[in-house]
Amino acid sequence: MRRLGTAATALALAAAGLAATAGSANAASGPVGKAASAKACSTAWGSGAKSATDAYGKPLKNITTSRSACYDRMVFDIGGAGGKVGYHVGYVNEFHQDGSGERIPVKGGAILEIFVSAPSFDSATGKQTYAGKAGKSLPGVNLTGYKTFKDTKFGASFEGQTQVGLGTRAKLPFRVSQSGHELIVDVAHSW
Secondary structure (H helix, E strand, C coil): CHHHHHHHHHHHHHHHHHHHHHHHHHHCCCCCCCCCCCCCCCCCCCCCCEEECCCCCCCCCEEEEEECCCEEEEEEECCCCCCCCCEEEEEECCCECCCCCCECCCCCCEEEEEEECCCCECCCCCCECCCCCCCCCCCCCCCCCCCCEEEEEEEEEECCEEEEEEEECCCCCEEEEEECCEEEEEEECCC
C-alpha cells in the first residue's frame, strides 16, 4: 500500500510539472514584460562582433531603449536614412572615446561598443542633431527595471560616426538589424 501512495505522489508531482511547463510556454506569446520560457527566446545570435560597411551619412536624431520578454533593445533613429546604415557592434574590455582614446567607465558585467555610421550633427550646418555628451549617460534613456541593460555612455561623434558604450549584465548574445531609418541592437536576456 505504501508503494502505491508513493507512486501516486510521483504522478501528481509530474503532472504539476507539466502544467507549469505549459504555463511558461504560453507566457512567451503574452504581452511585453511577461516572463518568457527559455525555449521561446532565441539566443542563436551569438556574441561575436557584427559589422556592415554601408555608410549613408545622415545625422543621428535620437537613441531610445525598450524592453521585451526576451531581450532589451536600443534604437538609433537616423532621420531621413533611406539606404543601409553602416555599423560595428562588439564587446570590448574597456570603453575608450573615439578620437581621444580617453577611457570612459561603463557599469555592467560586459561592455558592448556600438559605432553607427551617422554623425550626431548636421555636416552641412554643424548644428548638433543628438544631444549626447562625451562620457555622459545618453540623454532621455532610463534603464531602471531593465534585465540586461545596466548603463549607457556617449563616446563621440567622430569622422562621420557616432560611438556609444552599452553596459550589459554579462556578455550575452546580440543582433543588429535595420527597419527603415532605425538601426536596432537587441541584447538577449540569457543564453
